[in-house]
Each structure stands twice: as C-alpha cells, then as structure tokens.
Amino acid sequence: MLATNQSTIAPITAVDAAVICVEDIHKYYELGETRVHALRGVSVAVHGGEFVALMGASGSGKSTFMNILGCLDRPGSGRYLLEGVDVSQHDKRALALIRNQKIGFVFQGFNLLARTTALENVELPTLYSKVSNEERHTRASEALAMVGLADRAEHFPSQMSGGQQQRVAVARALVNRPSILLADEPTGNLDSRTSVEIMEVFQDLNDKGLTVVMVTHEHDIAEFAKRVLVFRDGKIRKDEPVRNRPRASEVLKTLPTLED
C-alpha cells in the first residue's frame, strides 16, 4: 500500500484520499559544517482506520518522520497531504490550527503539566480552540472515560502511575477529536504489562475507527498494529501487514498483575 502513482495523478480530487499521504519526503538537519540527511525520500499512504507501527534502529529517522506527520516540523522537500490537503507549505499559524484540530500526539515522556489535574491536562488543547467552557468540560470528561480514567479526573500527575499518566496523555490527544493519533514510542517509559495496557487503549480506539500511527522498537508492541513499516537510513525498507495480530485485552489476561 505504498503511495501509488494514482495519488500523483489526481491528488486534489482523489475521493478515497488517504488520511495521510506523503510523497518523496526529504529532511536535512544542518549541524555546523555537516548536513544530516535524516529522511531520504519517504513515500507512504495511510488510510482511515489503519493502525501502523513504525520500527527501525535508533537514528533511522522515525521521530523526524513523526514530527513531520504531526506538523511540528516541515519536510525539506516532498509533499505531505493530510486528508487530501497539502500541508507541506502551510505557515506556522495554519500548522498550529492543524495540530489543534486534526492531530493527537502522544510522546514517550508523558509531558503532563504537573500542577494541573488530569481533567485540566486533558482540557489543554481546547484552550486553543473555539469551545465553550461547558463543552470543554464535557469533552475532557468523555476523553478521560475513553481511556478508562473517569474516576481520576481530579488527580494530579504525581498521584498517578506511569501507565495512568500516559492514558491521560492519550485522552489529551483525543479531546479535539483528531483525524489521526500519532505516538512516538508511547511505551518507551513503561513496563511490559503497562505497555500492553496502552496497546489495549490504542486497539480499542482503532476499533472505533481512529487512525493510529506509532513508533516502537519492540516487536511485541508492533504486533498489536495492523501494519508495520520498517525504517532504515531515512527510508522505508519494509511495509508489511501483521498476521495473527494479538488482542491486547487477551494478552493482558496471560500477564501477571501488579498492584498500582
């Protein structure tokens, strides 16, 4: 399912437009005298309802790619169509709006604001949207419920386990009902059981139709996705569907429980 020439023929009118369509993206970093060629021509299409895992050695360009997908960065060359709209030439303000409305980003470190409650953390993106206070509250509560933390709304990050903090971060990513959920090593700071719990949340959201793209370097975690892309030296070297995909909820039953 690599980007076919079909998308280059009629990018604007393509009705079945992929949620994400990148065409020959390059990215360079200037490091003093040297120039790092971090992405060397990446092309890929991700359709609605997919759950993609990005794998590859450290330094292969996964984060660089994710930051471009998340509109935190722009490609040096090439095109990025998000829901059929070319965002590679958008200015900063337009990109901020896209990040706010269309993208939910989850990081390896949970990046919650320490002095605010779970609910307030989840509300954060709505502060930059046109949303009434009432709506803000409802949406944040709903998002917390979606990740199974309805009863922790008033807790502070320091009162929660790593897994719970990451779920708050997922709820924050969902609060503006984005088109895609992006996660860069979301389980990188979590133990194996908690990691599977996060995968349960992702599979659950994906079942409800959310498109998910995540980076992981653990095979066990990538298996929970439907499709795996492998990066090497700034290029996608492998693109395969996952066969016999495990259900995280089933796997959890076989893992020993730890009290948190």
Place this chain on the structure above:
Amino acid sequence: MLLIAIASISLIVGGIGIMNVMLVSVTERTREIGVRVAVGATEEAIQLQFLGESVMLSLVGGAAGVLGGIVGSYLVGQTLKWEMQMSVEAVVVAALFSVAVGVFFGYYPAQKASHLDPIEALRYE
C-alpha cells in the same frame, strides 16, 4: 526632581527583576511550552500568556507599593499629626505604570517563549 529620579530607578530595577523572574520561568517551563505548541498554541497565544503573567507580577508589585504607600503615609500622618490625603490619581497612575512595566519588561521573555522550537522544547530536561 529627586523623587522622580528615585521613582524611575525603582521602576527600572523592579522591571529588570520582573524580566529575570520571567526568563527563569520560561526556562523552567520549556517543556510546558513545547506541549502547548504541540497541541495547537500559536506563537501569539504563548506570547500573550507570558505577557499576561508578567503584567500580573508587576500589578502585584504595584498593589504592594500602593498599600505600602497608604500605610506609610498613615503612620507618618499619625506621628506628625498631619492631615492625610489619599489621591485616587496616584493609585491609577501606579496601576498604569505597573501594567506598562509588566508589558515592557515582559516582552523579551514572552518573545523568547513563543520562539522556542517545540521539538527541542519537548526534549528539554
């Protein structure tokens, strides 16, 4: 003349103090800024947030000054048996100056905050 000189020097010293506090705050909250930008805050939104905070800081300072002034003149009035007069204008001028100092000395830190690269800010330890 002397009073004006003292007042301007205090304003400048106070303003530099505010600027320092705000610069430290921007550094300490680098990650927070990264998160806010990542979830959709524009440069203007970040700038406004930090300008607002520095104006708040400066207003608190202004209010403390006005309070100190009132208490001080009351005490002086009591001991010297002078007639005390409160001027509303003085309070208004103090408030306006506070806002101005907050904006002026908060501008650079706010600018700095809004120009952070979100990717680096999110990685900041």
